[in-house]
């Protein structure tokens with residue numbers, strides 16, 4: 001039972017749909033619903049969804065709300081996800097191809113594109129002020145601020161969507177995160193240059209959990225002393241975990257591409273100390 005997801009009924013209907021899409025593999029969707037009403041505590045009900053279109057869900061949601069249910073529902077957990085180890089020398093990099101399925105990813109991309117307060121930042125380089133080739137945003141616990149390429153960022157408050165994605169990343173990474181840096185790559189001209197996530201506030205051997213939605217982009221890791229380069233495709237709904245000494249020994253980048261591609265959103269969950 002502890003593996004069941006908890007969804008507070010105050011959360012948005014769009015997020016409810018993302019939860020339900022999770023159980024898509026076992027049709028129809030089955031859900032155990034625990035709820036509290038004003039009269040009684042902890043009534044458990046079994047619900048079955050064969051149609052989880054927006055309008056069906058909305059009606060269902062409203063019916064329960066009218067009955068005075070305002071606590072939470074619990075839904076079947078996703079099957080366990082297997083990661084592939086890409087690097088296990090001078091650090092550890094693990095790749096999970098699909099922690100969210102296609103429909104969930106499409107939905108989450110859409111929500112994030114609209115609900116995140118995207119901003120255009122600038123970097124100063126050799127007397128010039130240049131726009132970063134992507135939009136960014138920083139969310140997290142209120143007491144954690146972060147300096148990134150000389151830009152000081154104060155975190156915005158977590159949204160339900162971000163907390164939902166964070167929870168999945170935490171389960172697979174086996175650690176807790178208190179902040180997330182989001183990148184919005186509008187098209188193939190947007191990119192991230194070679195760097196390591198080695199800011200002092202991340203601590204000595206940070207665990208970075210990187211979740212991607214939208215267009216598939218090439219991602220490269222390059223050893224700092226040796227010739228090794230590892231290229232991979234970061235697909236929509238994937239999770240890349242970098243841990244151990246990875247940031248000491250490896251650089252990473254997301255190069256520009258001439259291909260005509262649409263938006264991609266990346267979230268790197270971090271723990272600021």
Ligand SMILES: O=C(O)CCC(=O)C(=O)O
Pocket residue numbers: 181183192197210219234252254266268
């Ligand atoms: O977009 C990506 O996959 C990588 C982003 C990244 O490396 C960063 O934000 O530090």
Ligand SMILES: [Fe+2]
Pocket residue numbers: 195196197252
């Ligand atoms: Fe990075």
